[in-house]
Amino acid sequence: MEFLYEGKAKRVFKGENENEVVIFYKDDATAFNNLKKGTIENKGIVNSKITEILYGYLEKAGIKTHLLKVIDERTHLCQRVSIIPLEVIVRNIMAGSGSKRLGIEEGSPLNSPIIEICYKKDELNDPLINDYHAISLGLATREDLDEIYRETLKINELLQEFFKKCNLTLVDFKIEFGKNSKGEIILADEISPDTCRLWDMSTGQKMDKDRFRRDLGNVEEAYLAVLQRVTKEGDQC
Protein backbone atom coordinates (compact mmCIF):
# COMPACT_ATOMS: atom_id res chain seq x y z
CA MET A 1 0.00 0.00 0.00
CA GLU A 2 1.27 3.46 -0.84
CA PHE A 3 2.04 5.45 2.29
CA LEU A 4 0.41 8.89 2.40
CA TYR A 5 0.85 10.41 5.84
CA GLU A 6 1.74 9.65 9.45
CA GLY A 7 0.03 11.49 12.28
CA LYS A 8 0.47 11.25 16.04
CA ALA A 9 -1.88 8.29 16.44
CA LYS A 10 -2.41 6.97 12.90
CA ARG A 11 -0.79 6.03 9.63
CA VAL A 12 -2.70 6.70 6.40
CA PHE A 13 -2.26 4.80 3.11
CA LYS A 14 -3.80 5.11 -0.35
CA GLY A 15 -6.74 2.78 -0.93
CA GLU A 16 -7.24 0.74 -4.12
CA ASN A 17 -9.73 3.34 -5.25
CA GLU A 18 -8.63 6.97 -5.42
CA ASN A 19 -11.60 8.04 -3.27
CA GLU A 20 -10.55 5.74 -0.42
CA VAL A 21 -7.81 5.64 2.21
CA VAL A 22 -6.67 2.97 4.64
CA ILE A 23 -6.19 4.21 8.21
CA PHE A 24 -4.03 2.26 10.65
CA TYR A 25 -4.43 3.04 14.38
CA LYS A 26 -1.11 3.06 16.31
CA ASP A 27 -0.49 2.57 20.04
CA ASP A 28 1.54 5.81 20.25
CA ALA A 29 0.22 8.35 22.72
CA THR A 30 1.14 12.02 22.82
CA ALA A 31 -0.03 14.90 24.94
CA PHE A 32 0.67 18.61 25.38
CA ASN A 33 1.41 18.99 21.67
CA ASN A 34 3.96 16.16 21.55
CA LEU A 35 5.87 17.21 24.71
CA LYS A 36 4.78 14.02 26.45
CA LYS A 37 5.18 10.82 24.48
CA GLY A 38 4.46 7.21 25.31
CA THR A 39 2.63 4.07 24.36
CA ILE A 40 -0.71 2.83 25.57
CA GLU A 41 -0.71 -0.90 24.98
CA ASN A 42 -3.31 -1.98 22.41
CA LYS A 43 -4.69 1.57 22.19
CA GLY A 44 -4.90 1.27 18.40
CA ILE A 45 -7.12 -1.80 18.68
CA VAL A 46 -9.30 -0.28 21.41
CA ASN A 47 -9.71 3.13 19.76
CA SER A 48 -10.46 1.75 16.30
CA LYS A 49 -13.14 -0.54 17.79
CA ILE A 50 -14.70 2.28 19.85
CA THR A 51 -14.69 4.54 16.77
CA GLU A 52 -16.30 1.76 14.69
CA ILE A 53 -19.12 1.28 17.21
CA LEU A 54 -19.75 5.01 17.72
CA TYR A 55 -19.63 5.75 13.97
CA GLY A 56 -22.08 2.88 13.35
CA TYR A 57 -24.43 4.37 15.94
CA LEU A 58 -24.09 7.90 14.53
CA GLU A 59 -24.60 6.67 10.94
CA LYS A 60 -27.85 4.98 12.00
CA ALA A 61 -28.98 8.34 13.35
CA GLY A 62 -28.23 10.04 10.02
CA ILE A 63 -24.72 11.43 10.62
CA LYS A 64 -22.42 10.97 7.62
CA THR A 65 -18.96 9.62 8.51
CA HIS A 66 -15.87 8.66 6.53
CA LEU A 67 -15.87 5.02 7.72
CA LEU A 68 -16.56 2.52 4.92
CA LYS A 69 -15.36 -0.83 6.23
CA VAL A 70 -13.33 -2.46 8.99
CA ILE A 71 -10.29 -4.19 7.46
CA ASP A 72 -8.83 -5.64 10.65
CA GLU A 73 -8.62 -4.88 14.37
CA ARG A 74 -6.46 -1.79 13.78
CA THR A 75 -7.36 -0.79 10.25
CA HIS A 76 -10.30 1.02 8.68
CA LEU A 77 -11.13 1.66 5.04
CA CYS A 78 -12.40 5.24 4.85
CA GLN A 79 -13.57 7.78 2.31
CA ARG A 80 -10.73 10.03 1.24
CA VAL A 81 -11.53 13.56 2.37
CA SER A 82 -9.74 16.83 2.45
CA ILE A 83 -9.71 17.63 6.13
CA ILE A 84 -11.14 21.02 7.10
CA PRO A 85 -8.23 22.29 9.23
CA LEU A 86 -10.34 22.90 12.33
CA GLU A 87 -10.49 20.99 15.60
CA VAL A 88 -14.09 21.32 16.70
CA ILE A 89 -14.36 21.05 20.49
CA VAL A 90 -17.59 20.63 22.43
CA ARG A 91 -17.73 21.25 26.17
CA ASN A 92 -20.65 20.06 28.30
CA ILE A 93 -18.75 20.42 31.58
CA MET A 94 -15.71 22.65 32.13
CA ALA A 95 -12.38 20.81 32.15
CA GLY A 96 -8.82 20.84 30.86
CA SER A 97 -7.59 23.85 28.95
CA GLY A 98 -11.10 25.34 28.97
CA SER A 99 -11.02 25.50 32.76
CA LYS A 100 -7.51 26.96 32.75
CA ARG A 101 -8.22 29.61 30.11
CA LEU A 102 -11.40 30.90 31.77
CA GLY A 103 -10.47 30.27 35.41
CA ILE A 104 -13.49 28.01 35.94
CA GLU A 105 -13.03 25.02 38.19
CA GLU A 106 -12.84 21.64 36.49
CA GLY A 107 -16.18 19.85 36.80
CA SER A 108 -18.28 23.03 36.75
CA PRO A 109 -21.53 22.45 34.84
CA LEU A 110 -22.39 24.69 31.88
CA ASN A 111 -25.79 26.17 31.04
CA SER A 112 -25.50 24.97 27.45
CA PRO A 113 -22.84 23.24 25.33
CA ILE A 114 -19.91 25.39 24.20
CA ILE A 115 -18.45 24.86 20.72
CA GLU A 116 -14.90 26.05 20.13
CA ILE A 117 -12.88 25.91 16.94
CA CYS A 118 -9.09 25.63 16.86
CA TYR A 119 -6.89 26.07 13.81
CA LYS A 120 -5.13 22.73 13.15
CA LYS A 121 -1.51 23.84 13.19
CA ASP A 122 0.78 21.79 15.44
CA GLU A 123 3.65 24.30 15.32
CA LEU A 124 1.30 26.94 16.82
CA ASN A 125 -0.28 24.53 19.30
CA ASP A 126 -3.67 24.56 17.50
CA PRO A 127 -4.71 28.11 18.48
CA LEU A 128 -8.31 28.89 19.41
CA ILE A 129 -9.92 30.98 16.66
CA ASN A 130 -13.42 32.22 15.83
CA ASP A 131 -15.66 32.15 12.74
CA TYR A 132 -14.19 35.40 11.42
CA HIS A 133 -10.69 33.91 11.41
CA ALA A 134 -11.87 30.67 9.79
CA ILE A 135 -13.71 32.50 7.00
CA SER A 136 -11.11 35.22 6.46
CA LEU A 137 -8.22 32.72 6.38
CA GLY A 138 -10.16 30.56 3.89
CA LEU A 139 -10.32 27.55 6.22
CA ALA A 140 -14.10 27.21 5.82
CA THR A 141 -17.03 29.19 4.41
CA ARG A 142 -19.95 30.55 6.42
CA GLU A 143 -22.09 27.75 4.98
CA ASP A 144 -19.47 25.12 5.93
CA LEU A 145 -19.37 26.44 9.50
CA ASP A 146 -23.17 26.51 9.80
CA GLU A 147 -23.31 22.88 8.69
CA ILE A 148 -20.41 21.87 10.96
CA TYR A 149 -22.07 23.48 14.01
CA ARG A 150 -25.44 21.89 13.19
CA GLU A 151 -23.89 18.45 12.84
CA THR A 152 -21.69 18.95 15.92
CA LEU A 153 -24.66 19.75 18.17
CA LYS A 154 -26.52 16.71 16.84
CA ILE A 155 -23.45 14.52 17.42
CA ASN A 156 -23.14 15.89 20.96
CA GLU A 157 -26.78 15.02 21.76
CA LEU A 158 -26.39 11.52 20.34
CA LEU A 159 -23.06 10.81 22.04
CA GLN A 160 -24.25 12.16 25.41
CA GLU A 161 -27.25 9.83 25.22
CA PHE A 162 -25.08 6.85 24.22
CA PHE A 163 -22.42 7.39 26.90
CA LYS A 164 -25.08 7.95 29.57
CA LYS A 165 -26.25 4.40 28.91
CA CYS A 166 -22.62 3.33 29.48
CA ASN A 167 -22.68 5.10 32.86
CA LEU A 168 -20.22 7.66 31.47
CA THR A 169 -20.50 11.46 31.42
CA LEU A 170 -19.35 13.02 28.17
CA VAL A 171 -17.49 16.01 29.60
CA ASP A 172 -15.99 17.30 26.34
CA PHE A 173 -14.67 16.02 23.02
CA LYS A 174 -12.94 16.97 19.80
CA ILE A 175 -14.09 16.06 16.31
CA GLU A 176 -12.88 16.82 12.80
CA PHE A 177 -14.71 17.09 9.50
CA GLY A 178 -13.58 16.61 5.93
CA LYS A 179 -14.99 17.17 2.44
CA ASN A 180 -15.36 14.07 0.26
CA SER A 181 -15.13 13.87 -3.53
CA LYS A 182 -18.81 14.87 -3.81
CA GLY A 183 -18.14 18.00 -1.75
CA GLU A 184 -20.13 16.68 1.22
CA ILE A 185 -18.94 17.56 4.72
CA ILE A 186 -18.58 14.34 6.70
CA LEU A 187 -17.28 13.34 10.11
CA ALA A 188 -13.68 12.10 9.90
CA ASP A 189 -10.85 11.02 12.24
CA GLU A 190 -11.77 9.12 15.44
CA ILE A 191 -13.98 9.33 18.52
CA SER A 192 -12.31 7.56 21.44
CA PRO A 193 -10.93 8.09 24.96
CA ASP A 194 -8.07 9.92 23.20
CA THR A 195 -10.47 12.59 21.96
CA CYS A 196 -13.22 12.62 24.62
CA ARG A 197 -13.22 13.27 28.35
CA LEU A 198 -15.33 10.53 29.90
CA TRP A 199 -16.05 10.38 33.62
CA ASP A 200 -17.65 7.41 35.35
CA MET A 201 -21.12 8.60 36.40
CA SER A 202 -21.02 6.74 39.73
CA THR A 203 -17.47 7.41 40.92
CA GLY A 204 -16.38 10.45 38.88
CA GLN A 205 -13.26 8.51 37.88
CA LYS A 206 -11.54 9.71 34.71
CA MET A 207 -11.73 7.07 31.98
CA ASP A 208 -9.85 8.82 29.18
CA LYS A 209 -6.52 10.25 28.04
CA ASP A 210 -6.28 12.46 31.13
CA ARG A 211 -5.05 9.29 32.88
CA PHE A 212 -2.03 9.42 30.54
CA ARG A 213 -1.70 13.22 30.49
CA ARG A 214 -1.80 13.52 34.29
CA ASP A 215 0.01 10.25 35.16
CA LEU A 216 -3.01 8.85 36.98
CA GLY A 217 -2.12 5.20 36.25
CA ASN A 218 -4.37 2.37 34.97
CA VAL A 219 -4.50 3.95 31.52
CA GLU A 220 -4.92 0.69 29.57
CA GLU A 221 -7.51 -0.56 32.08
CA ALA A 222 -9.61 2.61 31.67
CA TYR A 223 -9.53 2.43 27.85
CA LEU A 224 -10.52 -1.26 28.02
CA ALA A 225 -13.36 -0.54 30.43
CA VAL A 226 -14.69 2.12 28.03
CA LEU A 227 -14.47 -0.38 25.16
CA GLN A 228 -16.38 -3.00 27.16
CA ARG A 229 -19.17 -0.57 28.07
CA VAL A 230 -19.39 0.85 24.54
CA THR A 231 -19.46 -2.65 23.02
CA LYS A 232 -22.30 -3.71 25.34
CA GLU A 233 -24.33 -0.61 24.51
CA GLY A 234 -23.47 -0.85 20.79
CA ASP A 235 -24.86 -4.40 20.71
CA GLN A 236 -28.19 -3.06 21.95
CA CYS A 237 -28.68 -0.31 19.41
Ligand code: UDP
Ligand atom coordinates in the same frame (compact mmCIF):
# COMPACT_ATOMS: atom_id res chain seq x y z
N1 UDP B 1 -8.70 17.20 22.30
C1 UDP B 1 -8.19 16.36 21.33
N2 UDP B 1 -7.11 16.76 20.60
C2 UDP B 1 -6.52 17.96 20.77
C3 UDP B 1 -7.05 18.83 21.75
C4 UDP B 1 -8.14 18.41 22.49
O1 UDP B 1 -8.71 15.26 21.12
O2 UDP B 1 -5.54 18.26 20.05
C5 UDP B 1 -9.86 16.79 23.10
C6 UDP B 1 -9.47 16.48 24.55
O3 UDP B 1 -9.17 15.12 24.72
C7 UDP B 1 -10.71 16.87 25.30
C8 UDP B 1 -11.33 17.98 24.46
O4 UDP B 1 -10.77 17.85 23.17
O5 UDP B 1 -11.61 15.79 25.36
C9 UDP B 1 -11.08 19.37 25.00
O6 UDP B 1 -9.69 19.53 25.22
P1 UDP B 1 -9.10 20.86 25.86
O7 UDP B 1 -9.33 21.98 24.90
O8 UDP B 1 -9.64 21.02 27.23
O9 UDP B 1 -7.54 20.66 25.82
P2 UDP B 1 -6.59 19.80 26.77
O10 UDP B 1 -6.95 20.12 28.18
O11 UDP B 1 -6.83 18.39 26.37
O12 UDP B 1 -5.24 20.32 26.36
